[in-house]
Amino acid sequence: MSSQDMDNPWLAWAMTQESQMTVSGTLNTGNEYRNIWVYAELRAGFLAPETRQVFNKARELGDLLGARVQAVLFGGEESHAKDLIAYGADTVLWSQHAQLLSPLVELATQALGQLVETYKPEILLFGGTRLAEDLAPRLAARLATGYIADATDLELDDAERLLRVTRSTFGGKIQTVSVIAERKPQVALVRGGSFREADYDRFRAGEIVAVDVQLDETDATARLLETRASEGVDxxxxxxxxxxxxxxxxxxxxxxxxxxxxxxxxxxxxxxxxxxxxxxxxxxxxxxxxxxxxxxxxxxxxxxxxxxxxxxxxxxxxxxxxxxxxxxxxxxxxxxxxxxxxxxxxxxxxxxxxxxxxxxxxxxx
Ligand SMILES: Cc1cc2nc3c(=O)[nH]c(=O)nc-3n(C[C@H](O)[C@H](O)[C@H](O)COP(=O)(O)OP(=O)(O)OC[C@H]3O[C@@H](n4cnc5c(N)ncnc54)[C@H](O)[C@@H]3O)c2cc1C
The missing domain is CATH 3.40.50.1220 (TPP-binding domain)
Structure with missing residues (x-):
């Protein structure tokens, strides 16, 4: 650790924890909740802009906390996982389970829930897409943890290691700051457009880890009958x-x-x-x-x-x-x-x- 790292209390704390932690690659398999996760969403074959925006902030928080920033990607190609690293992920947890290629949110909830239970992220962030607005609260309910929707800013409470989530309510007239004090992970959904997109650095190093989830058709009560392209409006x-x-x-x-x-x-x-x-x-x-x-x-x-x-x-x-x-x-x-x-x-x-x-x-x- 450099003397500059020692000046950063979060990084210093994390380094001391590192030696006590059980790790498999870069994944956390210890009992403590650690690392910042971002749920990575694909839209029309590309990473959703809302995901790229969340990475900008997640990277900043990760550096402050001395935590790894890890992306969870369901489906997609290896190039998407590499893009996530370029946008700031240290690790990409990637599942290509056939059931996750459908957009059914119940299946994504099951899969993400299993991964959270196994690898225990401290903070879990979602970009504010329509799918995430459905997925994030379901997941929080499954995990019996707290969830804050529609965040417009994210900060850290240094003393308590808590995510401070700013929300705008009553049509923007009131700004509130909330924390999830008692439960982990701290789950928040960031309103689209709150942060600018993370810079793309194709030379960033990171790791892509294939992860297993157990799913079958009976995990979803809904069935996908048909997919229709929406009307193209300019x-x-x-x-x-x-x-x-x-x-x-x-x-x-x-x-x-x-x-x-x-x-x-x-x-x-x-x-x-x-x-x-x-x-x-x-x-x-x-x-x-x-x-x-x-x-x-x-x-x-x-x-x-x-x-x-x-x-x-x-x-x-x-x-x-x-x-x-x-x-x-x-x-x-x-x-x-x-x-x-x-x-x-x-x-x-x-x-x-x-x-x-x-x-x-x-x-x-
Ligand atoms: C994360 C998030 C994202 C959002 N994104 C969007 C978005 O993309 N776009 C969006 O629009 N909203 C968005 N919203 C919702 C937004 O906050 C407002 O709730 C929404 O814009 C209100 O819609 P409205 O103006 O149609 O309805 P209202 O706010 O209910 O306004 C209806 C208006 O109609 C007027 N009115 C009623 N009857 C008559 C009449 N007979 N003649 C003349 N006037 C009449 C009323 O005086 C009133 O001003 C978002 C909210 C969240 C939380």
């Missing part, structure tokens, strides 16, 4: 975007569709509208959806939460339609139309159509 490059929110509802959704058509724009929705079944998730705009940069963005019946604003920061002209003049998007908008969308939209669509020389009646229902 929202990111649309010149005009008309976005509907939860306030539109299914009963008035046709009005947002008609407005998008009359303006020659792409239709989009908030997370609230997706959850209400008004629009496909492939058209969600915001933090967990697409980032748009149109010349004209029209937001109808949506509040304009910080999560949604994350997706529209690049829009040039903003128009908001809302019956609540205090809604956050109304303050941001270049043109804020206060009123009931069921009254405002039909006359707007009518005048657009008249200008285009069209005479179709605007359907009110």
């Amino acid at each position: 929202l990111e490059n649309a010149r005009i975007v008309v976005c509907g929110g939860k306030g539109v509802g299914k009963e008035n959704w046709h009005l947002v569709e008609q407005l998008a058509e009359a303006l020659g724009g792409e239709l989009a929705g908030t997370k609230g509208a997706v959850a209400a079944g008004c629009i496909d998730a492939s058209r969600q705009v915001g933090l967990a959806g697409k980032k748009v940069k149109p010349e004209l963005y029209v937001g109808v019946g949506l509040s304009g939460s910080l999560d949604h604003q994350d997706g529209i920061a690049g829009a040039r002209t903003l128009v908001a339609v809302n019956k609540d003049r205090e809604a956050p998007l109304m303050a941001l908008a270049d043109y804020a139309l206060v009123g009931d969308l069921a009254e405002i939209l039909p006359s707007w669509i009518k005048s657009l159509r008249e200008r285009q020389g069209k005479r179709e009646p605007v359907a009110t229902r």
Whole structure:
């Protein structure tokens, strides 16, 4: 250990533990919880950006704690495991169990649970993807440990060796800091976009370890019947975007569709509208959806939460339609139309159509 290492209390602590630890390669087989794990997710054949973002922070925490940063990868190719090392993993625990090639989250929960029980990571981090939002709490429940969702920052409590997790709540109005004091591993899911992606260093050294998990078909109550490609939408490059929110509802959704058509724009929705079944998730705009940069963005019946604003920061002209003049998007908008969308939209669509020389009646229902 260099004198510089001795100055780092975490590293010094870890070095003294090292000699007492039972290790198999670089995996922890002792009784103490140690190392930082990152669940590595593949999307469309690539490491998900959310995974790459988490590595940036995991590396920083690992260096502070004197802990190894280890990635868990299910499926994929050896090149993915090598990429994880290039992004900062010291070790990649890699399983290619045939059952893990399906996206069924119950199987991933079983497999990850077995690995955690065997190799006991101190901290387990997930990037905030849709799959991880499902997997991480299931895993924490299985392990009877604590789970903190939607982290926007991660720090360490030096004295207690605890992960301090910052979350933004009430639409960003309040920041809270939480710790999982009593249980291990400390499981947290990081909101997408909270950290920049880790740098890729193809000369980094690391180890890829094939790990065994015991799974069979009966471990999943769901069955994968069919996989369909989602509709290819080029929202990111649309010149005009008309976005509907939860306030539109299914009963008035046709009005947002008609407005998008009359303006020659792409239709989009908030997370609230997706959850209400008004629009496909492939058209969600915001933090967990697409980032748009149109010349004209029209937001109808949506509040304009910080999560949604994350997706529209690049829009040039903003128009908001809302019956609540205090809604956050109304303050941001270049043109804020206060009123009931069921009254405002039909006359707007009518005048657009008249200008285009069209005479179709605007359907009110
Ligand atoms: C990790 C995470 C990621 C997220 N990612 C996203 C994301 O990508 N995109 C996203 O949008 N959200 C995202 N969210 C959710 C976000 O925080 C908000 O909950 C969501 O944006 C609210 O959707 P909304 O504006 O449609 O609904 P609401 O906030 O409920 O707003 C509805 C609005 O409609 C107005 N209204 C109702 N009726 C009428 C009417 N008749 N006429 C006019 N106005 C009316 C109301 O005044 C209100 O302002 C995320 C949340 C989390 C935790």
